[in-house]
Amino acid sequence: MPYTIHEIKRIEKKWQEFWRDNKTFKAEIFGDKPKYYVLEMFPYPSGKIHMGHVRNYTITDVVARFKMMQGFNVLHPMGYDAFGQPAENAAIKRGVDPSSWTYSCISDMREGLTKMGFSYDWDREFATCDKEYYKWNQWIFLKMLERGLAYKKSSFVNWCPSCDTTLANEEVINEECWRCKAKVEQKDLDQWYLKITAYSERLLDDLKTLDKWPSRVIAMQSNWIGKSFGVDICFREKDTNEPLTVFTTRPDTIFGCTYVVLAPEHPLVDKLIKGSKNEQDVRQFIDKVKKESKTERASAGNKKQGIFTGRYAINPVNNEAVPIWLADYVLMDYGTGAIMAVPAHDQRDFIFAKEYKLPLRIVIEDPKRRDLKENELEQAFVDEGALVNSKQFDGLNNIKAIEKIGSWMEEDKIGKVSVHWRLRDWLISRQRYWGTPIPVIYCPKCGTVPVPEKDLPVELPAKIRITGEGGSPLNYVKEFVIVPCPECKGEARRETDTMATFFDSSWYFLRYCSARNGAQVFDKKEAAYWMPVDQYIGGIEHAILHLLYSRFFTKFFKDLGMIAFDEPFTRLLTQGMVLKDAEVMSKSKGNVVDPDLIIDKYGADSLRLFILFAAPPEDQLEWNDSAIDGSWRFLNRVWNLVEYKFKKEAGFNLPSELDKEDKEFERIRNATIKKVTEDLSVGLKFNTAISSIMIFMNAIDKYKVTDDDARKQAILNLSVRTMTLLLAPFVPHFSEELWQALGGKEKTVAFSLWPEYNEASLAQESIQVVVQINGKLRAKLDVSADISEEKLKQFVLSDGKVKDFIQDKPVRKFIYVPGKLVNLVI
RNA sequence: GCUGGAGUGGUGAAAUUGGUAUACACGCCGGUCUCAAAAACCGGUGGCCUAAACAGCCGUGAGGGUUCGACUCCCUCCUCCAGCACCA
Numbered sequence: 001m002p003y004t005i006h007e008i009k010r011i012e013k014k015w016q017e018f019w020r021d022n023k024t025f026k027a028e029i030f031g032d033k034p035k036y037y038v039l040e041m042f043p044y045p046s047g048k049i050h051m052g053h054v055r056n057y058t059i060t061d062v063v064a065r066f067k068m069m070q071g072f073n074v075l076h077p078m079g080y081d082a083f084g085q086p087a088e089n090a091a092i093k094r095g096v097d098p099s100s101w102t103y104s105c106i107s108d109m110r111e112g113l114t115k116m117g118f119s120y121d122w123d124r125e126f127a128t129c130d131k132e133y134y135k136w137n138q139w140i141f142l143k144m145l146e147r148g149l150a151y152k153k154s155s156f157v158n159w160c161p162s163c164d165t166t167l168a169n170e171e172v173i174n175e176e177c178w179r180c181k182a183k184v185e186q187k188d189l190d191q192w193y194l195k196i197t198a199y200s201e202r203l204l205d206d207l208k209t210l211d212k213w214p215s216r217v218i219a220m221q222s223n224w225i226g227k228s229f230g231v232d233i234c235f236r237e238k239d240t241n242e243p244l245t246v247f248t249t250r251p252d253t254i255f256g257c258t259y260v261v262l263a264p265e266h267p268l269v270d271k272l273i274k275g276s277k278n279e280q281d282v283r284q285f286i287d288k289v290k291k292e293s294k295t296e297r298a299s300a301g302n303k304k305q306g307i308f309t310g311r312y313a314i315n316p317v318n319n320e321a322v323p324i325w326l327a328d329y330v331l332m333d334y335g336t337g338a339i340m341a342v343p344a345h346d347q348r349d350f351i352f353a354k355e356y357k358l359p360l361r362i363v364i365e366d367p368k369r370r371d372l373k374e375n376e377l378e379q380a381f382v383d384e385g386a387l388v389n390s391k392q393f394d395g396l397n398n399i400k401a402i403e404k405i406g407s408w409m410e411e412d413k414i415g416k417v418s419v420h421w422r423l424r425d426w427l428i429s430r431q432r433y434w435g436t437p438i439p440v441i442y443c444p445k446c447g448t449v450p451v452p453e454k455d456l457p458v459e460l461p462a463k464i465r466i467t468g469e470g471g472s473p474l475n476y477v478k479e480f481v482i483v484p485c486p487e488c489k490g491e492a493r494r495e496t497d498t499m500a501t502f503f504d505s506s507w508y509f510l511r512y513c514s515a516r517n518g519a520q521v522f523d524k525k526e527a528a529y530w531m532p533v534d535q536y537i538g539g540i541e542h543a544i545l546h547l548l549y550s551r552f553f554t555k556f557f558k559d560l561g562m563i564a565f566d567e568p569f570t571r572l573l574t575q576g577m578v579l580k581d582a583e584v585m586s587k588s589k590g591n592v593v594d595p596d597l598i599i600d601k602y603g604a605d606s607l608r609l610f611i612l613f614a615a616p617p618e619d620q621l622e623w624n625d626s627a628i629d630g631s632w633r634f635l636n637r638v639w640n641l642v643e644y645k646f647k648k649e650a651g652f653n654l655p656s657e658l659d660k661e662d663k664e665f666e667r668i669r670n671a672t673i674k675k676v677t678e679d680l681s682v683g684l685k686f687n688t689a690i691s692s693i694m695i696f697m698n699a700i701d702k703y704k705v706t707d708d709d710a711r712k713q714a715i716l717n718l719s720v721r722t723m724t725l726l727l728a729p730f731v732p733h734f735s736e737e738l739w740q741a742l743g744g745k746e747k748t749v750a751f752s753l754w755p756e757y758n759e760a761s762l763a764q765e766s767i768q769v770v771v772q773i774n775g776k777l778r779a780k781l782d783v784s785a786d787i788s789e790e791k792l793k794q795f796v797l798s799d800g801k802v803k804d805f806i807q808d809k810p811v812r813k814f815i816y817v818p819g820k821l822v823n824l825v826i
Numbered sequence: 827g828c829u830g831g832a833g834u835g836g837u838g839a840a841a842u843u844g845g846u847a848u849a850c851a852c853g854c855c856g857g858u859c860u861c862a863a864a865a866a867c868c869g870g871u872g873g874c875c876u877a878a879a880c881a882g883c884c885g886u887g888a889g890g891g892u893u894c895g896a897c898u899c900c901c902u903c904c905u906c907c908a909g910c911a912c913c914a
Contacts, residue, residue: 303845813894
């Protein structure tokens with residue numbers, strides 16, 4: 001049969017149906033095989049799959065199929081992260097029901113995934129908007145509530161005016177909404193939070209155990225959690241003796257403190273200014289700052305605003321009275337909301353002090369400019385140096401002084417060594433319809449009452465009006481809102497906020513282990529067998545959000561005693577973006593390449609091969625319309641090879657006698673197996689694995705077999721079979737078809753054994769030794785592989801070309817790298 | 827500013843971790859086949875230098891260093907990408 005797109009389409013369809021009908025990739029617990037759980041980040045079903053999905057899932061599929069062939073019991077599931085705003089926006093725009101819109105998108109996605117030939121266990125498929133799934137979201141929430149890890153509080157929250165809902169800190173990117181890019185505002189609201197900060201220490205510490213995660217993801221999470229060591233220092237207000245605690249990571253500069261600054265929202269402010277002569281001005285200032293959004297406050301950049309409260313604080317180390325100021329550059333939600341200002345050694349304090357003409361005091365000497373005076377400073381001195389003006393600590397190196405002064409303060413009870421975190425609790429309330437209802441009821445008598453477990457799930461009411469205005473649409477569904485209190489049976493109101501969708505995706509990998517279990521969130525035994533995920537693959541955009549939340553949930557489940565491990569994902573690969581014309585593919589830029597059209601022209605296997613071959617998986621991938629022709633051509637050549645050169649009758653047995661050419665050919669076969677196996681095992685280097693198969697292909701092409709030479713034909717056949725097996729994870733439909741043509745014993749190539757190589761066959765009889773003279777390449781000599789160093793030296797020195805270079809100069813050194821090169825130093 | 831990463835042919839990228847720089851592919855050039863084109867196949871392809879081969883010289887962002895030998899290690903600098911950012 002000729003290699004045509006028509007033929008390819010027929011083959012791909014045939015095998016997709018075969019895999020589906022035979023449940024080829026159904027995963028079950030087996031005792032006799034090691035397990036391997038490979039997982040991609042499940043998609044948001046917004047329509048058809050795009051190139052980013054194709055890349056992500058192709059990479060994952062190769063790992064899954066490779067592990068299957070290696071004899072692992074592989075779990076490779078797929079599902080949909082199906083709650084979220086696009087469904088609701090579609091409802092507002094087109095009047096469709098979010099549920100039917102979502103399920104119709106899911107069916108499009110499923111079709112796209114099937115066409116790529118991915119090896120999923122479809123029996124475990126679910127969508128997070130299935131009530132069988134979100135029931136367990138509610139169950140988890142109730143468990144957290146029980147343990148005080150879910151709580152409601154009123155505070156300023158990130159508010160997206162365009163999505164008309166709140167956002168978690170992690171969802172705010174550059175002060176913009178991560179989804180719609182609208183400027184985020186601050187709003188004072190009563191909202192549900194998850195106490196992820198209770199896990200700060202473990203989330204940070206356990207990063208150390210994730211040695212198979214990309215270093216940048218570790219760094220990003222570590223920065224995000226943001227642990228700072230320092231000292232809480234207790235100042236006191238001069239007249240009232242009211243304590244005023246500041247946090248600093250630089251206790252070494254305490255003697256340089258010339259004023260103290262509170263955040264305008266600081267709870268002490270009211271007391272401080274009451275009755276003072278500038279009370280009115282200060283109140284005006286606070287109002288002004290409060291009205292500003294975080295964005296405006298930050299966009300001021302270096303320009304800092306502040307006001308003097310009229311009060312003074314006593315610095316406990318020297319009993320000096322320093323003025324207490326308020327300033328917009330001090331944030332209430334970090335540290336203690338109050339700082340000691342050391343303008344000589346902190347650039348922000350320096351700018352502020354210059355602006356408001358506050359005094360400076362140098363307490364660390366610049367080693368290069370010892371005689372520097374305060375009024376000569378052009379910027380804060382922030383480098384290392386010896387302490388001055390610091391009483392008994394004078395002369396001490398400031399880095400060493402950090403610890404010394406900290407413990408001295410602790411002894412004298414004027415400060416306390418402390419740790420502060422950047423991580424905040426996770427705001428999960430969303431004022432939207434298409435999400436998991438938060439399972440609590442507000443009763444005028446009993447207060448906040450959790451929905452009893454037996455009443456779960458709290459179902460989302462169907463067929464409701466969504467306008468996008470006036471807050472959560474659920475507020476207007478009377479049957480949903482007005483309910484009897486579970487405790488006193490009196491009339492009560494149901495919570496109408498839904499959960500952030502990142503809640504749904506924080507534990508879906510556990511649900512796959514027992515996706516059809518109706519009685520439990522997941523089956524402990526199944527989870528113990530499959531988890532943790534051995535290889536997780538997805539986009540870098542989830543480096544903080546999803547991966548941090550999932551780690552938090554996993555630790556929570558461990559604390560519940562449901563699992564025994566601390567981390568959900570052993571190995572993580574973050575695949576690069578797919579670009580076109582040096583830009584990320586996106587609808588708005590109009591540079592998307594539709595996978596469907598490519599499949600239609602080249603077939604799924606060519607697409608898979610191109611995507612894997614064009615770049616390492618972590619790197620960005622530049623789409624190239626003509627490079628995919630190369631993938632097509634390569635498969636075409638393999639196809640023709642089987643069509644014209646392979647002769648089934650000759651079998652696959654390696655003859656006992658091999659001539660020189662045969663041995664070299666066998667060496668390439670074994671070397672290719674070794675290279676592909678290593679590339680797939682160690683670093684997921686698909687591009688170099690494929691290139692080595694191409695080299696192998698070129699060698700097979702050159703290997704001459706005459707029609708009557710059954711011996712050589714068997715050697716060739718063996719190589720063709722090896723190549724088919726090596727190709728199977730990359731181009732599964734194509735390989736299944738070849739495998740049939742080759743008369744493969746097993747039903748499918750997917751569960752055939754991965755080929756093994758013979759170390760002895762890798763040895764070469766003769767090798768090429770490179771001769772360098774003074775490090776420069778001068779000659780290449782063929783010698784037998786087992787030549788002794790002494791013999792080689794004689795051989796090299798007798799070579800005519802080498803002689804010409806050496807002439808009569810003495811050879812000072814003879815360096816020999818066995819099997820590779822010699823270097824003569826003359 | 828801090829953190830993480832990257833700079834190699836016309837292009838995507840290799841390089842056994844200190845040992846032949848540019849594998850494999852795309853593109854381009856030439857050829858075979860064809861009335862012609864496409865497809866397919868074969869050959870060439872870092873730069874300079876001679877008509878060409880040989881030989882030679884240069885060449886992995888820049889400059890220095892270590893070494894018999896550096897894309898790889900060290901120092902200084904430049905550029906780009908990503909994340910965080912008034913976090914005290």
